[in-house]
Amino acid sequence: MEKPLVSVIIPCYKKAQYIGTTLESMQRQTYPAVEIIVVDDGSPDNTRQAVEPYLATMHNLQYIHQENAGVSTARNRGIRASKGTYVMALDADDAIEPAYIERCADHLSAHPEVKLVYTLADTFGNRTGAWDLPPYSFDALLWTNMVHYCAMYRREDFDRTEGYNPNMVKGFEDWDFWLYLLRPEDRVHCIQERLFHWRVLEVSRSLDADNNMQTLLRQIYHNHEELYKPYLQDIVYFREMWSHYQWRYERADQVRRSKAYRLGKLLLHPTSLFRKKNQ
Numbered sequence: 001m002e003k004p005l006v007s008v009i010i011p012c013y014k015k016a017q018y019i020g021t022t023l024e025s026m027q028r029q030t031y032p033a034v035e036i037i038v039v040d041d042g043s044p045d046n047t048r049q050a051v052e053p054y055l056a057t058m059h060n061l062q063y064i065h066q067e068n069a070g071v072s073t074a075r076n077r078g079i080r081a082s083k084g085t086y087v088m089a090l091d092a093d094d095a096i097e098p099a100y101i102e103r104c105a106d107h108l109s110a111h112p113e114v115k116l117v118y119t120l121a122d123t124f125g126n127r128t129g130a131w132d133l134p135p136y137s138f139d140a141l142l143w144t145n146m147v148h149y150c151a152m153y154r155r156e157d158f159d160r161t162e163g164y165n166p167n168m169v170k171g172f173e174d175w176d177f178w179l180y181l182l183r184p185e186d187r188v189h190c191i192q193e194r195l196f197h198w199r200v201l202e203v204s205r206s207l208d209a210d211n212n213m214q215t216l217l218r219q220i221y222h223n224h225e226e227l228y229k230p231y232l233q234d235i236v237y238f239r240e241m242w243s244h245y246q247w248r249y250e251r252a253d254q255v256r257r258s259k260a261y262r263l264g265k266l267l268l269h270p271t272s273l274f275r276k277k278n279q
Contacts, residue, residue, distance in 0.1 A: 002033070003031065003032055003033040003105065003109075004033065004084070004085035004086055004105060004108075004109060005033045005034070005035060005083060005084040005085055005086070006031060006033060006034050006035070006084050006085070006086045006087070006088065006101050006105050006152070007034075007035050007036075007037065007078075007079065007082035007083065007084030007086070007087045007088075007155070008026065008034060008035070008036045008037070008088055008089075008090050008101070009037050009039065009074075009075050009078035009079055009082065009087065009088070009089050009090070010022060010023075010036065010037065010038045010039065010078075010089075010090050010091070010092050011038075011039045011041050011071050011074035011075055011078065011089075011091070011092065012038055012039065012040050012041060012043055012047050012051075012074075012092035013040075013041040013042070013043045013047075013068070013071070013074075013092075014043055014044065014045055015043070015045075015047070015091070015092035015093045016043065016045040016046050016047045016049070016050040017045075017050075018092060018093035018199065019038070019047065019050050019051065019092040019093070020050060020054075021093075021095055022090060022091070022092050022093065022094060022095055023036070023038075023051070023054045023058070023061070024095075025095035025096050025097075025098075025197075026058075026061075026090075026096075027054075027058065028098040029096075029098055029100070029101050029102070030098050030099055030101075030102045031101040031102040031105055034060055034101060035060050035062070035082060035083060035084060036058065036060055036061045036062065037061075037062045037063075037064060037078040037081060037082055038051055038061065038062070038063050038064070038078075038092070039064045039065075039066060039074040039075070039077050039078040040063065040064065040065040040066070041066060041068055041069060041070070041071065041073075041074040042065070042066060042067045042068030042069070043068075048063070048065070051063050062081070064077060064078065064081060069166065070166055070169055071164075071173060072163070072164035072165055072166045072168055072173045073164075073166050075089055075163070075164045075173075076163040076164055079155070079158055079163065080163075082155070084155055085154065085155060086104075086105055086108055086152050086153070086154060086155065087152065087153060087154070087155050087158055088101070088104070088150060088151065088152040088153070089149055089150060089174070090150055091149070091150075091199075093199045093201070094150065094196070094197060094198055094199050095197045095199075096150065096195055096196055096197065097193075097194075097195040097196075097197070099193070099195060100119060100150075100195040100196060101152075103119060103191050103193065103195065104117045104118070104119065104151075104152040104191065105152065107189060107191065108152060108153075108154065111187075111189070113187050114187045114188070114189045115153060115154070115157060115181070115182060115186040115187060115188065116147065116151050116152070116153050116178070116181065116182065116186070116188045116189070117151060117152050117153075117188070117189045117190075117191065118147055118148060118150065118151035118152065118189075118190055118191070118196070119190065119191040119192075119193050119194065119195040119196050120132075120190065120191070120192060120193060120194040120195070120196070121133070121148055121150075121194060121195075121196040121197070121198055122194050122196075122197055122198070123197070123198050123199070123200045124197050124198075124199055124200070125199040125200045125201055126200045126201060126202050127200040130194065131148075131198055133146040133147070133148065134146040135190075136188045136190065138182060138183070138184040138186070139184075141175075141178060141179065141182070142179070142227060142228065142231070145172070145174070145175035145178070147174075147175075147178055147188065147190075148174070148196060148198065149174035150196050153181060157181060158181070161177070161180040161181055162180065163177075164176070164177045165177070165180070165223055167219060167223070168216065168219060168220075168223075170212040170215065170216055171212065171216060172216045172217075172219075172220060175220065176219075176220050176223055176224075179220070179223070179224045179227060180224075
């Protein structure tokens with residue numbers, strides 16, 4: 001039986017020196033029906049020259065150039081130019097094991113109730129080792145991302161969204177997109193094999209995202225206010241309780257430091273004075 005086509009979208013900006021490793025990992029895929037779209041996001045380096053040798057040998061590779069507009073716009077451009085039943089993103093400095101696409105695509109085909117599938121991951125480059133993410137739940141996804149960006153989903157589900165939001169300029173665009181794509185009842189599956197390799201660089205968008213955490217979290221909230229509304233009452237209640245607790249603690253601390261309190265403690269426990277003198 002013919003396999004569904006998988007579209008792999010690879011945005012590239014200042015990653016020409018790494019993209020060969022990424023494309024070579026695509027050449028080794030065991031899944032037979034794959035199209036690869038590299039979107040050159042107006043990169044000032046030699047991205048076109050780095051991709052050209054692979055264009056000559058990989059019949060399933062396409063190259064698109066656009067003016068620099070950011071990774072979200074580049075992914076959207078590539079996906080909308082694609083023809084696959086399934087879609088996944090892959091950054092131009094990362095790599096996947098030969099079985100990655102086969103495992104994910106076959107799982108989506110066998111489980112129509114699953115909306116998003118990904119695998120375990122590890123890191124290479126400036127940091128090596130297992131990259132262990134918490135188990136998925138939608139409630140937890142509202143507060144932290146536990147699904148790496150290289151997850152696979154159906155093109156028809158992408159078309160029900162506005163795509164990756166260009167306002168996530170500094171990072172977290174994948175987390176933000178999952179919140180557009182998924183609903184609480186949707187099933188997400190993690191394949192328990194380390195098939196995705198995430199390159200850690202000394203300077204990267206991930207580091208930039210960490211440095212802009214508060215701004216990005218605020219943007220995610222504004223992008224998805226309806227999702228967060230049910231939690232606002234609990235947050236307000238928690239703040240009220242914390243303010244009340246803090247007031248009681250500060251008031252108790254003031255009392256403990258007062259002369260009257262210390263005198264009363266001495267009168268009730270006179271032997272404490274002698275203990276302190278003898279220590």
